[in-house]
Amino acid sequence: MIxxxxxxxxxxxxxxxxxxxxxxxxxxxxxxxIGPSGCGKTTALRMVNRLIDVTRGEILIDGQxxxxxxxxxxxxxxxxxxxxxxxxxxxxxxxxxxxVPRLLDWDESRIRQRVDLLLDMVGIDPSIHGDKYPRQLSxxxxxxxGVARALGADPPIMLMDEPFGAVDPITRAILQxxxxxxxxxxxxxxxxxxxxIDEAIYMxxxxxxxxxxxxxxxxxxxxxxxxPRDDFAREFVGADRSLKRLHLISVKDSMMQSVPCCEHDxxxxxxxxxxxxxxxxSAFVVDADGIxxxxxxxxxxxxxxxxxxxxxxxxxxxxxxxxxxxxxxxxSVLLSHSFxxxxxxxxxxxxxxxxxIQRLQDLVEVPGIHAAGRDGRP
Amino acid sequence: xxxxxxxxxxxxxxFFLPVIELxxxxxxxxxxxxxxxxxxxxxxxxxxxxxLSPLLxxxxxxxxxxxxxxxxxxxxLALLSLYLPALAGGVYLQGAExxxxxGTRISNPRILTSAAIATGLAGGYITLFAGLxxxxxxxxxRWARGLAGAAGALLIALLLAGGALDVYSIMVEYHAxxxxxxxxxxxxxxxxxxxxxxxxxxxxxxxxxxxRDAKAEDAILYAxxxxxxxxxxxxxxxxxxxxxxxxxxxxLTLAREWLLLAALAIAAALILRRLYARLPARPRxxxxxxxxxxxxxxxxxxxxxxxxxxxxxxxxxxxxxxxAALREAxxxxxxxxxxxxxxxxxxxxxxxxxxxxxWRFLPLLLAALxxxxxxxxAAGALLxxxELAELTMRDFGVSGxxxxxxxxxxxxxxxxxxxxxxxxxxxxxxxxxxxxGRGMGFTAAQSFFRIELPLAFPVIMAGVRNAAISLxxxxxxxxxxxxxxLGDFIxxxxxxxxxxxxxxxxxxAVLLAVILDAALKLxxxxxxxxGIRQA
Ligand SMILES: Nc1ncnc2c1ncn2[C@@H]1O[C@H](COP(=O)(O)OP(=O)(O)OP(=O)(O)O)[C@@H](O)[C@H]1O
Ligand SMILES: [Mg+2]
Numbered sequence: 001m002i003x004x005x006x007x008x009x010x011x012x013x014x015x016x017x018x019x020x021x022x023x024x025x026x027x028x029x030x031x032x033x034i035g036p037s038g039c040g041k042t043t044a045l046r047m048v049n050r051l052i053d054v055t056r057g058e059i060l061i062d063g064q065x066x067x068x069x070x071x072x073x074x075x076x077x078x079x080x081x082x083x084x085x086x087x088x089x090x091x092x093x094x095x096x097x098x099x100v101p102r103l104l105d106w107d108e109s110r111i112r113q114r115v116d117l118l119l120d121m122v123g124i125d126p127s128i129h130g131d132k133y134p135r136q137l138s139x140x141x142x143x144x145x146g147v148a149r150a151l152g153a154d155p156p157i158m159l160m161d162e163p164f165g166a167v168d169p170i171t172r173a174i175l176q177x178x179x180x181x182x183x184x185x186x187x188x189x190x191x192x193x194x195x196x197i198d199e200a201i202y203m204x205x206x207x208x209x210x211x212x213x214x215x216x217x218x219x220x221x222x223x224x225x226x227x228p229r230d231d232f233a234r235e236f237v238g239a240d241r242s243l244k245r246l247h248l249i250s251v252k253d254s255m256m257q258s259v260p261c262c263e264h265d266x267x268x269x270x271x272x273x274x275x276x277x278x279x280x281x282s283a284f285v286v287d288a289d290g291i292x293x294x295x296x297x298x299x300x301x302x303x304x305x306x307x308x309x310x311x312x313x314x315x316x317x318x319x320x321x322x323x324x325x326x327x328x329x330x331x332s333v334l335l336s337h338s339f340x341x342x343x344x345x346x347x348x349x350x351x352x353x354x355x356x357i358q359r360l361q362d363l364v365e366v367p368g369i370h371a372a373g374r375d376g377r378p
Numbered sequence: 379x380x381x382x383x384x385x386x387x388x389x390x391x392x393f394f395l396p397v398i399e400l401x402x403x404x405x406x407x408x409x410x411x412x413x414x415x416x417x418x419x420x421x422x423x424x425x426x427x428x429x430l431s432p433l434l435x436x437x438x439x440x441x442x443x444x445x446x447x448x449x450x451x452x453x454x455l456a457l458l459s460l461y462l463p464a465l466a467g468g469v470y471l472q473g474a475e476x477x478x479x480x481g482t483r484i485s486n487p488r489i490l491t492s493a494a495i496a497t498g499l500a501g502g503y504i505t506l507f508a509g510l511x512x513x514x515x516x517x518x519x520r521w522a523r524g525l526a527g528a529a530g531a532l533l534i535a536l537l538l539a540g541g542a543l544d545v546y547s548i549m550v551e552y553h554a555x556x557x558x559x560x561x562x563x564x565x566x567x568x569x570x571x572x573x574x575x576x577x578x579x580x581x582x583x584x585x586x587x588x589x590r591d592a593k594a595e596d597a598i599l600y601a602x603x604x605x606x607x608x609x610x611x612x613x614x615x616x617x618x619x620x621x622x623x624x625x626x627x628x629x630l631t632l633a634r635e636w637l638l639l640a641a642l643a644i645a646a647a648l649i650l651r652r653l654y655a656r657l658p659a660r661p662r663x664x665x666x667x668x669x670x671x672x673x674x675x676x677x678x679x680x681x682x683x684x685x686x687x688x689x690x691x692x693x694x695x696x697x698x699x700x701x702a703a704l705r706e707a708x709x710x711x712x713x714x715x716x717x718x719x720x721x722x723x724x725x726x727x728x729x730x731x732x733x734x735x736x737w738r739f740l741p742l743l744l745a746a747l748x749x750x751x752x753x754x755x756a757a758g759a760l761l762x763x764x765e766l767a768e769l770t771m772r773d774f775g776v777s778g779x780x781x782x783x784x785x786x787x788x789x790x791x792x793x794x795x796x797x798x799x800x801x802x803x804x805x806x807x808x809x810x811x812x813x814x815g816r817g818m819g820f821t822a823a824q825s826f827f828r829i830e831l832p833l834a835f836p837v838i839m840a841g842v843r844n845a846a847i848s849l850x851x852x853x854x855x856x857x858x859x860x861x862x863x864l865g866d867f868i869x870x871x872x873x874x875x876x877x878x879x880x881x882x883x884x885x886x887a888v889l890l891a892v893i894l895d896a897a898l899k900l901x902x903x904x905x906x907x908x909g910i911r912q913a
Contacts, residue, residue, distance in 0.1 A: 074819075075817060075819035086813060090909045091907070103824075
């Protein structure tokens with residue numbers, strides 16, 4: 001746990017980079033610091049491991065003021081990853097990851113094991129890349145090594161300053177996803193600096209929005225999007241905040257169980273009755289096991305002799321979304337087909353429910369009651 | 379192209395310039411002999427052919443084969459340019475009486491090497507160089523190229539050792555003065571190394587300071603730059619008076635004063651550290667300056683004493699016969715350590731043998747111990763003759779003329795490249811690297827020794843090489859103030875217009891510079907991490 005208590009940082013030139021920050025990052029959660037450039041994110045972060053001294057106030061780590069430790073001792077217990085990565089170019093990849101364990105005097109065989117484990121974890125094959133030097137790796141690979149190095153001595157706390165800032169968007173998305181998976185395993189308490197709101201929403205358990213050294217709002221991503229506290233926050237999260245919120249909601253949590261649907265061997269009358277019942281223009285067609293086969297339109301039913309002649313067959317993946325998709329993906333499918341409802345299928349292709357436009361509207365209108373946990377994400 | 383140049387130079391020399399000069403005695407002017415004038419012997423023809431062959435070989439198409447051919451021809455050309463004229467010289471010497479006009483005083487007639495030998499050597503080595511370039515381009519390994527390039531030089535060394543070139547008057551001179559030359563050579567080496575070591579300590583400290591402290595930065599770089607512009611003779615002169623005075627001082631008295639001064643400086647520094655935060659900007663600067671000046675005097679005194687005495691001690695370590703056994707053992711341990719380092723680096727032994735990292739330092743430890751004992755013994759031998767109370771600074775080697783001012787001047791001259799390169803090397807490190815190091819929990823010292831120094835190492839070494847080479851040159855001038863070293867031969871030679879003596883001083887100096895440069899380069903490449911080595 002990291003607690004900022006009324007922390008003020010005044011640089012020697014009199015500039016207040018952090019101005020009365022009070023903030024708690026709870027055990028095992030990712031707390032994202034975000035805000036415009038120069039708002040004091042990096043300064044706040046670096047005060048935690050005392051790379052910068054606090055002018056007033058205090059920072060507690062698991063309840064203990066951080067100035068009760070020798071700075072070096074403190075830093076060895078806190079993982080540190082920065083945008084510029086800062087791998088030591090004269091050391092091999094393995095030696096880079098081993099830095100903090102060596103500073104802590106672990107014995108070599110344990111270090112060796114730990115290093116290879118970490119490299120594997122971040123997707124770097126130690127037998128191929130372990131003895132290379134940083135300049136022989138790509139930017140994305142170096143970022144991974146940077147993360148592995150920060151995890152080196154298994155610190156309970158990590159400080160990450162735009163750790164994925166220096167790579168292209170596609171690599172960044174991959175790194176973000178992989179890092180969340182790692183975090184699920186290791187459960188660190190993480191202060192994560194970024195200036196990218198999408199990254200903050202995706203990575204953060206809670207987001208602290210800063211402006212000119214002050215905390216504007218500290219909320220879960222969903223609450224921040226649903227109820228930005230002021231104009232600055234509203235502008236910062238963007239006009240498409242409703243769309244962004246959909247990103248946070250999983251289909252499973254938002255779908256309706258009952259959708260217009262009939263088995264493929266049903267009669268035309270049965271099909272018509274189904275449409276009537278749901279006041280719908282179209283219905284989905286499933287087989288005896290409930291697996292989604294396609295759909296049928298009201299107009300087609302009128303003109304055809306049988307249901308199988310009237311129905312349109314389509315691969316389930318092209319018209320439906322899986323249960324673990326986000327509401328935003330469901331909306332996207334909804335917009336690209338003429339259905340009233342996006343069908344939802346489980347891993348076996350069985351139709352389990354659907355998401356309607358009305359339902360999505362309800363979700364984003366009600367502020368912040370659908371805050372999804374981490375497991376609600378892809 | 380380059381091979382063509384080599385061939386041209388060598389052929390031109392052999393056709394038009396004298397190879398040797400026959401002098402009836404030390405002073406009279408000599409009788410130049412060109413290759414064509416030497417009475418017939420097929421072997422001299424070989425020289426012409428060799429000299430001309432690069433001109434043909436240059437047009438050989440196959441790169442690899444051309445390379446080897448050029449290397450062979452170059453080596454041979456250099457070798458024979460020295461050897462064949464020596465044979466002819468021997469013949470001329472025997473018939474010397476008959477060659478001069480009657481009445482010429484003939485005493486100790488001698489054979490001087492002349493211009494064509496120089497052009498032959500130059501042509502040979504240019505050709506060799508061209509060949510090596512070809513070999514490099516066709517992917518021959520570095521070791522093979524190094525060996526091929528050195529083959530001729532090795533053979534020449536063999537010829538020298540075997541006495542095949544003894545007819546030349548420079549060799550006659552060498553045999554007469556060999557022992558003195560060896561001592562002067564040793565002095566020269568110790569000179570350069572001690573100055574370099576002292577310069578390194580001061581230079582790295584200053585470079586570090588300049589790179590950390592924006593306020594001192596300009597002043598330091600400017601000061602070491604200024605030193606470089608003082609002509610060496612003037613610097614010797616400036617140092618003469620104060621060092622002469624210092625030399626007369628009684629050691630114990632001075633030591634007492636020194637302790638007082640040092641204590642004062644340390645006390646002042648501690649007080650300033652306490653008050654630092656509370657002082658306003660202006661007085662703070664004055665106080666800093668005052669402490670600095672206070673500290674400067676004891677520091678300078680200590681430096682002068684250790685440099686001057688260090689030279690005497692090291693020279694004694696290297697020459698005193700009683701220390702021979704320990705000396706060799708220490709040297710052996712050091713070589714062993716270097717081999718272990720190199721092997722560890724090449725074969726990655728650290729990975730395979732977990733304890734290797736620690737074990738390989740054992741010989742270094744032994745060498746350090748040996749060196750310590752050697753130094754203590756030598757210091758003891760130097761000071762034993764006197765009672766402690768009677769010791770003056772002169773007994774420690776501090777004096778107005780001689781080695782003390784010379785070596786201090788040398789140290790000062792070495793500062794510019796050392797400070798500049800240390801500064802540049804440290805400044806050019808990506809701040810993110812240092813920041814990440816600090817963030818992971820390196821202490822300031824760990825950061826300096828494990829991150830900054832290794833990263834700045836190649837740049838610092840470039841400065842060390844630069845300094846070493848220029849010191850070899852400046853050290854030769856130092857004999858003007860009685861500092862000995864190879865300059866003695868050069869000065870004597872100039873005074874007695876004896877080209878042989880000049881060469882006897884100059885050739886070892888040049889060799890020393892070349893060898894020192896190569897050795898430092900080797901050291902650099904062994905100790906630079908492959909991760910930052912220039913590709
Ligand atoms: N050493 C310093 N002295 C004076 N002012 C400083 C110093 N370091 C940073 N600042 C100022 O403090 C403010 C906050 O800096 P900080 O690096 O924390 O910003 P940031 O939020 O991380 O910005 P960015 O997103 O651009 O990285 C900036 O206005 C900066 O100019
Ligand atoms: Mg920043």
